[in-house]
Structures are given as C-alpha cells and as structure tokens.
Amino acid sequence: MEFRYFSLLVKDTKVSKFAEGLERGVILATKCKKCGSIHYPPRHDCPKCYSDEMSWIELQGIGKLLSFTTIFVPPDHFSPDLEGTAPFSGYQYRPVPVGIVELENGAHIMGWIPEIRRKEIHVGMMLMPRAEILPDGRATIVLAAVGE
Amino acid sequence: MRKVGIVGIGQSRFGQRSDASLRELSFEATKASLEDAGVPIDDVEAMVVSVASDELSYALQPSAQVVDYLGFNPKPSFRVEGACASGSMAVRTGWMTIASGLADLVLVVGVEKMTEQSTAAVTDVLGRAGDFMWEYPFGMTFPGYYALIARAHMAKYGTTEEQLAMVAVKNHHYGALNPYAHMRKEITLDKAMNSFTVADPLKLYDCCLISDGAAAVVLASEKLARSLSKKPVWISGLGLGTDTISLADRRDITTLDATVEAARQAYDMASIGPKDVDVAVVHDCFTIAEIAAYEDLGFCAKGEGGKMIEDRRTHIGGDIPVNIDGGLKSKGHPIGATGVAMAAEIAKQLRGEAESGRQVPDARIGLSHNVGGNGQHAAVHVFQVD
Numbered sequence: 371m372e373f374r375y376f377s378l379l380v381k382d383t384k385v386s387k388f389a390e391g392l393e394r395g396v397i398l399a400t401k402c403k404k405c406g407s408i409h410y411p412p413r414h415d416c417p418k419c420y421s422d423e424m425s426w427i428e429l430q431g432i433g434k435l436l437s438f439t440t441i442f443v444p445p446d447h448f449s450p451d452l453e454g455t456a457p458f459s460g461y462q463y464r465p466v467p468v469g470i471v472e473l474e475n476g477a478h479i480m481g482w483i484p485e486i487r488r489k490e491i492h493v494g495m496m497l498m499p500r501a502e503i504l505p506d507g508r509a510t511i512v513l514a515a516v517g518e
Numbered sequence: 519m520r521k522v523g524i525v526g527i528g529q530s531r532f533g534q535r536s537d538a539s540l541r542e543l544s545f546e547a548t549k550a551s552l553e554d555a556g557v558p559i560d561d562v563e564a565m566v567v568s569v570a571s572d573e574l575s576y577a578l579q580p581s582a583q584v585v586d587y588l589g590f591n592p593k594p595s596f597r598v599e600g601a602c603a604s605g606s607m608a609v610r611t612g613w614m615t616i617a618s619g620l621a622d623l624v625l626v627v628g629v630e631k632m633t634e635q636s637t638a639a640v641t642d643v644l645g646r647a648g649d650f651m652w653e654y655p656f657g658m659t660f661p662g663y664y665a666l667i668a669r670a671h672m673a674k675y676g677t678t679e680e681q682l683a684m685v686a687v688k689n690h691h692y693g694a695l696n697p698y699a700h701m702r703k704e705i706t707l708d709k710a711m712n713s714f715t716v717a718d719p720l721k722l723y724d725c726c727l728i729s730d731g732a733a734a735v736v737l738a739s740e741k742l743a744r745s746l747s748k749k750p751v752w753i754s755g756l757g758l759g760t761d762t763i764s765l766a767d768r769r770d771i772t773t774l775d776a777t778v779e780a781a782r783q784a785y786d787m788a789s790i791g792p793k794d795v796d797v798a799v800v801h802d803c804f805t806i807a808e809i810a811a812y813e814d815l816g817f818c819a820k821g822e823g824g825k826m827i828e829d830r831r832t833h834i835g836g837d838i839p840v841n842i843d844g845g846l847k848s849k850g851h852p853i854g855a856t857g858v859a860m861a862a863e864i865a866k867q868l869r870g871e872a873e874s875g876r877q878v879p880d881a882r883i884g885l886s887h888n889v890g891g892n893g894q895h896a897a898v899h900v901f902q903v904d
Contacts, residue, residue, distance in 0.1 A: 439665035446642035
C-alpha cells in the first residue's frame, strides 16, 4: 500500500513500510539500532543519537486514553462538498471522535474512536489501537473498545 | 549587545476587511507607526515582514508586495514565519538587526488577509500547521488540537467549561473598549456556554476569530530611540522555545513546553520573574490556551489557571491583567499580524495611552506571549520603560 493511502497528501517517505503494516493489520514503529529509542510515529532517522539505522517493530497491547474530541467543523479536505472523494468521509460525517492513547512502552497513538458511544468515552479508559482498512481502500488507525 | 526600543506603533482595524488588500492593510499600520515615531520611510534602514501563510495570500513571497507598496525599495527586507507566532519572530528579528549593529532604525510589519477564503479552507490551511504527515490524516483542525488540550486539562486539573467561557467573557469585555478590535461587543457567560460546539469541549466562543489586519512597530537603537521618543519602550527580554510537531508526541499535552522554555529565557534575560509583570498579552487562540498560558508563564501554579480566571485575578485590578486589548478572542487573530500587534499593545500600555477602561494603571513591565501552531513554537518578550 502506498503511504498516501494513510497520509492523504505525503507520497514520498523512507517510512512507507508503515502503510504496508496497516494493510497487514499491524501498527509499526521504528527502533534505533544504535541507541534503542522507539519512535512512533516512525522515523527513519534518530534525533537522539543521529543514527539512520532503524529496525521495525510492531506495537501491541492496550493503551490509556489521554484525551479525545469530536470535531464538528471539518477542514476543507473532510468537508461534505467533497463527498465521495473525501478521505475517511464515512468517519468524519458521523462525526467520529478522535483520541490519543498511551501504550505501556510510552508510545502515543492517535486514532479514531468509531465504536463507542460518545457519552461513554472518558479520559483514562483503556482502548486497543488497531489498523483498519476503510471501504475506499485507505488505511487508518482505530482505537477500539477492549474485550471486543 | 545594544539596547533596542520601540519608538513607533501602528495598527489597522482588525476584522473582515473586505475594503482592503494585504498590501493596503500593511500601509495603514505602517503609516500610523511611522507617524507615531516621527520618521519618514526613507529613514528606515531595514524591514522585517511577518506573513504566516502563502496559501491564505494566494502568493509566494507576499512580503515583496508589502515592501514595494510601502515604498521601501531597494533596502534590505526579509520575511520570517512561524505560523501564529510569526509576528513575534519578526519582532525578535528586528531586535537582532539592531542589537547586532546592522541597523539603527528597523520597521517590523505583520499582516494577514484571511477572510477571502472560506472558513473550511482557512481551517484546512491552519490545520496543516500541525503534523501534516501524521495527524492531518485524522481530520485534525486547530480547534481539534486545542480541544484535546482542553479535555486533558479538565480531566487532570478539574478545569471546567464555565472557566473556559469566563476567559471569553473577560476578553470580549476589554475588546469592546478597543477601537481596533474585530468583535467589539460584550458577551455573557450564558451566551458563551450555549454557543454551538466546534470541537468538544470547545464551543464557538472558545475560539478566536478569522480576521484581516496588520500591525507595525518601529524599533531603534538606544541613542536614536532616546532622541526620537520621550518614552521608548525597551525590549529587555526575549525567549523562543520549540516543541514536537505531533501534539500526540508531547510529554504532557496540558503544558506547552515551548512556552515554559521561552518564558525562562525571557525572564532570565530581563532579570525579572513572573511576579514582576504588570500587564500581559497572551496567546488566547482558544480559551484553554489562555488558561494554560497563565500556568506555563508562571502567573499561577500548574493546574490553577481555571481558578485564576474564576477569581478574576487576570482582570484589571487583579494580580496581573491579561489580554486587556481583547486578546485574539475579541481583537481578532490575523495570524501574521498578531505578534506585532502584541508588541504594539504592550508599548501602548507602558506609555499609558490605552483607551479608558482598559489601561492598566502605572504599568512599567509588560509581557507578550505568542504561540505558533499548537505549541511547535512559542515566543515570550519582556518590555520595560525607564
């Protein structure tokens, strides 16, 4: 899968394997071969030790919800005028909350929260980040209820 | 390093300025600032222009339009950019130009023309100041980013939606007294609380306006400043901090570490502490941003920002009056102009020339705080009069 099927506009990157990971159903991060730092979002280059040698790791497990919001005034690229072509339009129209979870290893992951009623979402709850392929073939990340 | 003072200030009226282009707005502010300084454009040796967005202005190097329209050719000019903090970066660059000895008289102009584009388009362009590669795909907008900050702040510190609304009520109160403000009207707590949700928990009145406008300051070296002005406003401290491009990557999203760092630098340079500040303008692009700024600038302890507004400690008469010009909330936020307008407002306050009802009595030390993006950049400046 091309990276732009996740990013919408960025096509060229040294970490395009991230999108291939989503296609396979996994969320990938990079780990610096020199200093061991884990980078999510993945980086090809380590800002801590300046190594450009990375290995890929799969992020797993549940995370604690740090914050969330529902955006009712969408940006142009999600606006209803673009129905049919808008990325993730199905999610944005309902609209779907967006949140950030913190995994045990410290990685912070942003994702949509489509499956839980808005009133039941609260900071501190545990959610499971997972890759999701949308009906239009694009890939994204969903923060799913635990135990499903 | 040489001492640098503000000797001239000017501002266009902020608002939906369907009567004026980018360059014409710049002229309004520049003309006022040069008249205030009592110098012609011919005497200005260098110029710094802040325009935040090529996309909003439809043009590359929008600063070239401004420089030419002001009749400044062929002297040196350059543009600086840091999203909503562009204006403070321009002030800093103007300060550097004089402190280094490159010039004695510098014009700093900030301008933005935003209302020619649709709200959705502006929301999209501004959203791309955040992490364009990793967070934009989740439909993130600026209200969305600050909503995430607000929700986390509420969960961690018990800050309430009412406290957020109180910031809007205060800033609209002072903005109504500012002839240059975009929305010159008081609002009630009820009205703010019952406005529609933009990105929960933020409602319409938690969000700043989309505005057109320009601001200008004339900076001079110490000797020249003393000869031009009866009351030069010295820039005595400057700080500039940076932070992660992804909001999700932050150590703690309830704090803008860039602000904490910039404040530390500025206080150190000016040899003052937060308790010494008599008047401040802070970056209230959203009400939660003002509450976090109280904390990150050291005006109160972390987590007590909500209580600080509730206890009216940032109104005139309180510990430290904040955004007595209406803030971005009511005065408006033409993004490239904002940081320059902040410097102009503090100079006005320290000169004792603000309009009745919004002048802080006997103010001698002022502070401006200007954030770029959702905290990727933050600039803090300290201003003083003799």
